Amino acid sequence: MLKHVKKQIALIALLAVSANISQAAEPDIPSLNADEGRMGEVRRVVDESEFKVCADPDNMPFSNSKQEGFEDKIAEVLAKDLGRKLSYTYAYNRQGFLRNTLNAMRCDVVMSTTADNDAMRTTKPYYRSGHVFVWRKDSNFNITDWSSPDLRKGFIGVVDHSPATIPMDANNLIGNARPYRIQRDLNLPPSFMIDDLAKGDIDIAIAWGPIGGYFAKQSKVPMVVALIPEYETNNAKGKEFWNISVGVRKKDKERMAMIQGALDRNQDKIIKILDDYGIPHVAVVEGDSLAKSYQKYGASNKTQEAK
Template sequence: MLNTLKKVSLLLLLTGFTQVALADGPATNTLDVDSEVGRGGLPVREDNPNELKVCADFDNLPYSNGKQEGFENKIAQLIAKDLGKTLSYQFWYDRMGFIRNTINAHRCDVIIGTVDGNDMLLTSKPYYRSGYVFVYRQDSGYNIQDWDSPDLRKGIIGVVGQTPPSRPLNDKGLLGNSRPYRIMRDLNLPPSFIIDDLVKGDIDVAVLWGPIAGYYAKKSSVPLVVVPAPEYEKENIHGKEYWNISLAVRKRDKERLAILQEVLDRRHADIIKILDEYGIPHVPVVEGDSVEKKGREKGDVIPKFE
């Protein structure tokens, strides 16, 4: 029985998941991914004009999961309902190969959230902007407002290795105080694992990407303080802390993007309301601040699996 479960788990990881649902209705998970469809030189899925087919992670809250509980699930539902389309999903773990095996294999057509100007995709106008934050326990008595705050030197700082906050921490001589976490999340751990370590006292401060930190701090069993980290791009170009976030389609899918852009524009207030309900920190979009326009060498793209 155990070997069978292991084989099923491996199959899920390698092939992804497909889920089909009405915009407001229940969904059914199946393992009906055809691994021969979408590969180079082979047939691709036929587009259904009545369907909004979204590419998403099966277990990556606050973004998405198989139960459609994430904020990107809610945005997808809003878009599908606005367009009068059936909402369906191609699930795949959001790590190396995600874009290749989902949207570029035509197994789905839309990614709800990616960095603006992602050069592998055609992105919409950004619909929100977020950044990295400091998170610490309220009962710690800390008062951390910037990279020079003395309280940053008092304890262990949890930070995902090679992400933008590692630059100011290095420049300020704080990497020796830090506990690095792998940039590729261990799928045996919940997406909340760094905040979990903060709550347990294994670390004293976390410097995390805002959507992840804000969501799990809001759900924490102990009160946590979330403080936006200052932008560090001018001091170190690779320390860029804030990013515009956009919806994305395939490079040549300009007509689909135009339709989706109209929904993003007219339902922007509703989308911001969803972000607020999930505790997602956000600031006004900065026009022209895209990876594509600034060049990939001028900053680090934020990982959704951090």
């Protein structure tokens, strides 16, 4: 019996080693040492000649390991402005992302977070986006707000527990909903909801603006994208628009000031990148946060065809 147990332990250890070797050999997704940064372990020393970004290796349109995302392009602009070498540490942006990247000193910059994220020191917002309605152009829908009759003509894809579910419920649209997981199944591409829309599995998609706008623009099936009107004054949990900032560690005041300067100097380039990727955006609302939930916004409801 003891001999059998020892064989099982040896087999498990062998499989674990093999898995680690396989992960380390993966060229597109550099592996992370799970012990790096823990007490008694070797810790990375920040190299001030680097602009080292914490990023997801498979999260278009934001970033990927080939540096094809719009955040990758914005990072290139900032690094060039600052005269620093751009480099990355990759980890899937899920639970523990900050703990295992920024706070473990494996990298120094998070390219996008909400401006009021108290887990990091954040820059002034460099863009603002909201949730969007997306539909196939050949549907001939005309959707401008939650009261639009065309919203009731088919299945609506929506991320479960996302802010948009609040006005959906208030407008008796939950019966039309086809929910998607709030944490993406990594076996599916980031475009999965818009892919389902293109196939006709759903008739309307409700998505965070950068995701809906980018994948609608990439789709071979012509799509229409419309920003959803702000709902925060009706219900704070239904907030649709968010200011987006760059984040660093709380203690990194000098790094923050340096990045802020680069953002200020390159705002025109950043807006062009957003437009090139089909990212819907509106004017930044100064001082916006969920805590100020009943502030009224002047952002207009814009509709655009994804070309």
